[in-house]
Amino acid sequence: MSSPSEPPGISSPQTASPRRLESTDDDSQRHLQSHSTASTTLKRSYYILWIVALYTALSVVSWGVICVLTERPLYGKRYGYMSSAITLGKNRWRKPDYEANERWYQAMRVIQSITGVLTIPVTSAVCSSAAAAFAQYGKSSTRLSMRQMIVLADRGWTDPRTFTQLLTWTGFKRTGSTFLVLAILLNILGGLIQPLQQIFLKDIAMKTPLYRIKLYHLFDVTDAFNYGPEQDDGSVVLMTRNALATTSLVEPMNQLWQGAGFSCDARFLMGNDTASAERGSYESPPAACGYGATLGNYSGLTEPFFAQQPSTFSTGVIRQFLPRFNSTSTYNKITANEWPTACTGLEDAEPGSYMVVYAKNGTDTVNPWAVTACMPSDQRHTPWKRTHSRQDFGEELYLNVTRADAGQVYEPGGSLFQIIVNTTAGYFELPNYNNGQVPGPLLANDPNNHCDSYCETQGMLYDFDETDGMIYDGSDPKSINYKRAVGKSDISSLAQVPNKGPLLTIAMALFGEGSFIAERVAYPDKYITDGNNGSLPNGTCVDYAPLQFIQHITYGYGIGDGSEGQQCVVNNDTTTFQDLQGGISLWLRYFQANDAQTMQNALNAAAYLATKAWVEHQVQVAGRSLTVSMDMGTDTQVPSISPAGMYIISILLAIFLLSLLAMALYSTWQVRWTRQLDAFAMMRVGAAVKDQVPMLVGGNAGKISSLDRMPGWVGDEEPSADIGTLGVGSRNALQKGRRYHSYEGDDEPWPTEIKGGREAYMEVRMEELRHDLKDDRRA
Structure with missing residues (x-):
């Protein structure tokens, strides 16, 4: 049947044969009619850009915030402490700030998990959208076969079976395409980011x-120089004397520090022979690991020193400094030629030197003894310096001990000894979170040169106001390194010289005056008693001799490691003058000990007690100007990642998101015949090629060779037609x-200038269809 004339600018669309309508109902007729007349222009699909934009925003924000949190908090300039001199009370962290920062971190981890779950679905959706654009006629699609198009429609970039097919050249030629390879790489890259973030x-x-x-x-060391010439009341010597008499070798010293190299980890030792190498052994840990830092193991400690705060002290998040003091001694036996001339007799002593001579009455031949103690240098100058920098000085003491105890194995006559004590003082950084909770090394100069914004001012004026300096030099600028005018061997005057050295x-x-030996020489009757009348056979302890506990020597008629004899002066030891002299002679045996190591350890312990x-006691509490701030802080959960890890993940994430955005832009660059290459799109393609792909059982699609020969792209069949x-x-x-011809739901209104012509054409066309239906029914 001939078609009536068509309105200008309208070409007749292809329609189904009228004979195909004989079994359709009214709905089918309406569908066919609308299908025959509906048309629309092709459009771009932008929805995938919104999905990519939302996914990118979530990924970038979550990762960006986490990267920021690894370096600093969102509330505040940094983790850790910031000096009040900088903050002036502002921008300090508070507990709500910690909690808010942790909430941000947890929120970012949740978003990160969400993006990790969405990575593959979003990437697959973008690829599916771009595949529809790739399957349209163009330069790259002319090589696309129907099998390759089906692989893209099946989202083969997520199918492991497709991956195995691409491993061979034949399989790649049949199923692979440039787009498929890019989609696979994009999905693999996206899938790697989340595991790498977790690693x-x-x-x-x-x-x-x-x-x-x-x-x-x-x-503070400078505090000790705020005193005038009469300010030393002898308390330092007295406290040292008492400590030397009562301090035990096994007593833990909480102010005895060790350097950062101290460790209780057992070190594995391998033997030289094969059996020992296979068996192995461990070195014993230091004694301080079990007993603590004691004077008994002083020589075996790692860089021991004295500091005013306990060795377990920590300043937390703040960096602070404190003075430290260390003295090491040597004990040498010398010859008469090495004995200083200035120590020969009191008449030969130099001005300001320290020299004392004690001896038993020469007419008494029982237990004769004598001792000379001499420090030949001028002691009127204190060896300490008013400085915050490191200072080192040495002191020398010479001893001449003469004894002749009957039946003793120690040599009689004079024994000459030289004692040298070298002292080092300075500042060190107290343990804190910034230095790994270990004491810092001895600083060579003023600690102000080593401070930063983690420090807090440590200076204090007497009205408790903080100073601007980190450590304030509170000493009187008019004070001098005081030199007292004393005569030869005027030890009573030397006693008042402030800031004596440890030795x-x-x-x-x-x-000196008031010492164990001086008191017994000056007042012998004071120490002679009638005994305890037998009420206590072993006697009652009434006094201690100095150095007994730190030398493991007993006062009495025995000497050993402290387990034998008596450790104190008892009330039945000294009943005669001879007993008193014998006790002094026995005490002097301490200095004639042949074990130099034991003596040096005792002298190190004595120097520690003198410095303490x-x-x-040198400076009254009110006159001490140093302060120490501490803040143990609170735990807050923060992310941690190495710089290398941060760079790797950031680069991979940037490449992935840019690639995803590029593919999304590609999918929207040109107009589309379908929104996605999905099942509905393939249903329409199947309807167009139904003659080559009939509805048959197809369990092995790989053997259907026609799929490799059939084209897999969509183009315009009637480029010259108006529709x-x-x-x-x-x-x-x-x-x-x-x-283009479309379904009724996609029909678009025609432009106004041809609307009339289109309506006239539709009326003619509908009449033609009705006439054809009647002919079919009559037939």
């Missing part, structure tokens, strides 16, 4: 400031603005 990213508990505590009235303090404690007495028609394998590109 590199760790959660750690970061110590952050919470509440600062300030400790006042600590000793001079020890010498005065052992041999000087720090704690285009989609066609599989058509070598005409789809064009923007051109109308």
Whole structure:
């Protein structure tokens, strides 16, 4: 049947044969009619861009915030402490800030998990959308076969079976395409990012400031120079003397520090022979690991030193400094030629030197003894310096001990000894979170040169106001290194010289006024008793001889390791003058000990006790200007990642997101015949090629060779018609603005200038269809 004339500018669309309508109902007729007349222009699909934009925003924000949190908190400039001199009370962390920062971190981890779950679905959706654009006629699609198109429609980039097919050249030629390879690489890259984030990213508990505590009235070296000539009241020597008599070798010293190299980890030792190498052994850990730092193991400690605060002290998140003091001694037996001339007799002593001579009455031949203690240098100058920098000085003491005890194995006559004590003082950084909770090394100069914004001011004026300096030099600028005018061997005047060195303090404690030997020489009757009348056979302890506990020597008629004899002066030991002299002679045996190592350890312990007495008693509490701040902080959960890990993940994430965005832009660059290459799109393609692919059982699609020969792209079958028609394998590109036959739901109104012509054409065409239906029914 001939078609009536068509309105201008309208070409007749392809329609189904009228004979195909004989079994259809009214709905089928309406569908066919609308299908025959509906048309629309092809459009771009932008929805995938919104999905990519949302996914990118979530990925970038979550990763970016986590990277920021690894370096600093969102609330505040950094983790850790910031000096009040900088913050002036502002921008300090508070507990709500910690909690808010942790909430941000947890939220970012949740978003990160969500993006990790969405990575493959989003990437697959983008690839599916771009595949529809790739399957349209163009330069790259002319090589696309129907099998390759089906692989893209099946989203083969997520199918492991497709991966195995691509491993061979034949399989790649049949199923592979450039787009498929790019889609696979994009999905693999996206799938790697989340596991890598879990591998590199760790959660750690970061110590952050919470509440600062300030400790006042600590000793600074410069505080000791605020005293005039009569300010030393002898308390330092007295406290040292008492400590030398009562301190035990096994008593833990909480102010005895060790350097950062100290460790209780057992070190594995391998033997030289094969059996020992296979068996192996461990070196014994230091004694301080079990007994603690004691004077008994002083020589075996790792860089031991004295500091005013306990060795377990920590300043937390704040960096603070404190003075430290260390003395090491040597004990040498010398010859008469090495004995100083200035120590020959009191008449030969130099001005300001320290020299004492004690001897038993020469007419008494029982247990004769004599001792000379001499420090030949001028002791009127204190060896200490008013400085915050490191200082080192040495002191020398010479001893001449003469004894002739009957039946003793120790040599009789004079024994000459030289004692040298070298002292080092300076500042060190207290343990804190920044230095790994270990004491810092001895600083060579002023600690102000080593401070930063983690420090807090440590200077204090007497009205408790903090100073601007980190450590304030509170000494009187008018004070000098005081030199007292004393005569030869005027030990009573030397006793009032402030800031004595450790060795001079020890010498005065052992041999000076009020000492064990001086009191018994001056007042013998005071120490002679009638005994205990037998009420206690072993006697009652009434006094201690100095150095007994730190030398493991007993006072009485025995000497050993402290397990034999008596450790104190008892009330039945000294009943006669001879007993008193014998006790003094036995005490002097201590200095004639042949074990130099034991003596040196005892002298190191004595120097520690002398320094401790000087720090704690030289300056009154109110006159100490040093302060120490501490803030143990609180734990807050923060992310931790190495710089290398951060760079790797950031680069991979950037490449992935840019590639994803590029593919999304590609999918929207040109107009589309379908939104996605999905099942509905393939249903329409199947309808167009139904003659080559009939509805048969197809369990092994790989053997259907026609799929390799059939084209797998969509083009325009009627490029010259006014309304285009989609066609599989058509070598005409789809064009923007051109109308194509469509389903009724996609029908677009025609432009106003041809609307009348279109309506007239529709009326004629509908009449023609009704006439054809009647003929079919009559037939």
